[in-house]
Amino acid sequence: MTAHLIVERAGLLDTLQDRGRIGFQALGMPTAGAMDRIALRLVNALAGNTEDLAAIEIGVMGPTLRVEADGVRLAVVGLVALELMGAPEAPPKPLEANRSHLLRRGQRLRVGMVEGARTAYLAVEGGFAVAPFMGSLATYTRAGIGGVEGRKLQDGDMLPLAQAAAREREERKLGAPFDYGSGPIRVVPGPQADHFSDAGHAAFLGSDYVVSKEADRMGIRFEGPAIAHSEKGPDIVSDGIAPGAIQVPGAGLPIVLLADRQTVGGYAKIATVISADLPRLGRMLPGHKVRFMAVTVAEAEALRREQDRRLAQAIAGLQPAMPEGGIDLSALYERNLIDGVVWA
């Protein structure tokens, strides 16, 4: 018997995303993949997956999903309201995010607005049984490939589950929200730093830039002081574009290129956002103000290693969580102890 999650009502921008389509950029194929690799890793760990399987990336507002399986364990990471709906007459019951839940056949999960970030993620234990395209499930809507028919989820989609029923184990929750860092967004200058004037570099590293409304999975355009080019100008003979590359077209406003970026491009790139700060940048909503700060490649690599270490620590520190409607003996015990203290 097949197991599915049914999309009763789609959200605004739900797509299946994994770590991306790696190895085909020489053929002009963008990697796509999750905008927030940290949240993808956490949501998979909560769902009980040992590696990064494809999850639903939720943009702005999430879907309502119905369980057509004997049981499914799922997890959501992000600041987002969740409601569990069982019998039609029963009132919806709020569920916590940042933990796993076991849902039964016929139950529905309503995922609300995503707050404080552009994306939230929903993973299922065992992952989705969707055929990969060029080695990945990542949805790239511009070419209509990956995920579900190469598009965002829509009403009535049936997402096949790789696992027919949930494994027997306790639920897990995140000990504390992961710290994405704060302060300036760190960048490595180059590859075309010589296409910008001294005044252009000073403006870029010395001014506030604001996330504009022109922000999607391909990139974020910033508003702020124009960045002046040198006599070499804004155009180059196209070369490769790394994740986080900051291209500056003729008008002088920087565009940071993200998951759905094209593989090569013909505008001079002043710097590249370091990989440790890219998830934080990708979460920013329009109106968010940032400063850019220059670091070296070696510093960037060290910052990434430190972040990877903290992420591994957060996953090792996942805590047991009370099952829905079940009895959490350790919590009861703690409560009794506290009661004991109060009443002693």
Add this chain to the structure above:
Amino acid sequence: MSIRYLDCGDTAFSVEFGTTIAPEINARVMGLHARIAAERAAGRLAGVVETIPSMRALMVCYDPAAATRAELQPAIEALVSGGLEAAAPTRAMAIPCCYDDPEFAPDLAEVAQRTGLSGEDVIARHLASDFHVYVLGFMPGLAYIVGLEASLELPRRSQPRVRVPRSSVGIAMNMTTIYPFDSPGGWHLLGRTPLRMFDQRRAQPVLLAPGDAVRFRRVSRAEYDAIAAQVDDGTMDWSTLEVRPS
């Protein structure tokens, strides 16, 4: 020009062989691209994830959890200084193109007028051009194919079209291209191929690869329709496009 190693953050760096479009520069890019692929196939260069060739530079993408720039760059430098064989074209492809339907070739008359040639001369020179795929980019499967005969060189259209139909064949500067999807585009359209540059039903979804030698083969509207029908219903034998290098 000396080779420059350009910083692209902590997940990539670019090996820049030049700043212009020239066969000898692109040959070195493709030589290093092939050399790194061979090294990786032999289990070396751990941490390199993939390489992205462009006209004049090779971007080396790496996983900062598995390798550092300080380890990788000397290894790449050693490959470069060991000499890069100008990789022979991997394949020679003959791409059928129909120039005879005015709907397929809306810019043929203007190109003829601006180059002072007849329409038939423009077609003959496009057919006579020895092309090589230098890079794919902009969208999946879109190949920048260099080698257009000099007498046909024109800048891009001053007014790009909002929608260029899939499989249109266009020219601009010293290049030709074939649009893999309906998309905006600014090249001068001379014809259309019944093939699809990108088709996810194929085992190899992207038809052309960097390094391919390309010639165009003129087909009538009737032959165009016959091939297009095979492409549509999935019975096309793609191996027939490959011709032996002369």
